[in-house]
Amino acid sequence: MHKWEGIEAFVSVAQHQSFSKAAQELGVSRSHISKQIAQLESRLDAQLLLRTTRSVSLTEVGQAFFLRCQDILNTLDEAEQAVIDLQERPRGNLRLSVAGAFGEDFIAPAAAAFMAENPGLAVELDFSNRVVDLITEGYDLAIRAGTLKDSSLIARRICNRRLVTCASPKYLKRYGTPESVSALVNHNCLVGTLSTWRFKEGSRHFDLKVSGDWHSNNGRALVHAAIADLGIVQLPDFYASVAIESGQLVPILEQFLPTDTGVWAVYPHNRHLSAKVRLFVSFLAERFGS
Template identity: 85%
Template sequence: MHKWEGIEAFVSVAQRQSFSKAATELGVSRSHISKQIAQLEARLDAQLLLRTTRSVSLTEVGQAFYLRCQDILNTLDEAEQAVVDLQERPRGRLRITLAGAFGEEFIAPAAAQFMSENPGLAVELDFTNRITDLITEGYDLAIRAGTLKDSSLIARRICNRSLVTCASPHYLKRYGQPENIAALVNHNCLVGTLNSWRFRDGQRNFDVRVSGDWHSNNGRALVHASIANLGIVQLPDFYAKDAIDQGLLTPILEEYKPTDTGVWAVYPHNRHLSAKVRLFVNFLAERFAG
């Protein structure tokens, strides 16, 4: 058996934790994937995967082998990409992890246009709210919003992100408009993922704990609740923009609006010379300029 046989199938199953999804990704049958991995395990005389009727997971040996195989496949991808880069045309599969309304409304259409302009490219968008490891999970790129934590990844700002505090005109007429941040304690604050909101006093940003009887980790749900006159909400501007433009929500406490953060394209160092990543990030930056 050739030493490479079964490696790509094994890595795909390990990443997706599914024989069926790996078969779909590689364009082969599930039985072909199973046969390749069985032959690989027999050749190595080691069990790499734990299989049940509902799940697939890595054994301890499988995890160690997977990390080495992932490095090897990444190196091969880089070698192939180096040839493509000479032609400055993005090819292969561009795997992107993203989440939220910004991803749905802005990144997805941008990715579709980029793919249509580059016929040799395949795009995979993975919408998830969990924290992803770009390197071990094989992603080329992540779209992340807000303040980034220090990491070994490369990050490029593709546009600004503002936080807006707002409420419906009916709510403000009934309960009054808070004149300052301290007045929020007298209002129903619709709480999202965090139980604190960010404001600015002069040059300093600071966080304020808020509370209310509506909690949701979904920005659209918070917008709908505020439109329904349930309380005050603080959200990234792209969630509330349409409702504000239509007069359904009114911005408040604008003098305390925090400093803009950003929406970032984040990618591993070993992707920074890849044409598909570099050109797509440039495409996003130009599309969202201003």
């Protein structure tokens, strides 16, 4: 076992770029992590990490060693998970990346329900708008919406993502309801992350550049502005569904709705998919399939 000493600590520090976070992940002290890595570097007669008072980074040798060690630990995890999977019970730590209102309102309650059904499971739910690297950052899966770009990942559609265009009844009464997409140029459009909105006419999809005096990269902020009669908004239906059901917002231009995209559970292409990931993705697909 002498050759294994310090490997897990080194990989954790490399992934988190932090001794403190690695110590927290492994449930040991920071000094213990530091001692293990110092002994590992001494045994290898090579410097693996560059340390400053503010950061930790890999040396060239450390990077090469990290990639090999990460592969080895992943293989060990797969072997351990294979034994667990024989019992068909998800166990261990399920680490997933989510973002936005869909993560808050739907994925978080679903993850809590799944954990309640599986007492041997721990869940780590990380909210970030950043597209994380699942493999190098140690995530089991991520929930992503829209068109996927990373073809190296496996993706399973868990539900549809529908865009809606809507405004408050008071705004429409004051300024009129647009009957065509082109009529939006005469309205105040509440602009989100993108300055273009998506529409469909016949079989043709197209983007329309919009403008207005309210800009926000937060979907809830856009909904609040629309409810306050400031203008027209386009965003995924899960942001606006409650306001639409209550009558605070009214869907418009429904004949020009673009084709639904999807919300996806994405995970690395491993030879052996763990029970915790496989069963959780199936749980989400069943929960949100309708």
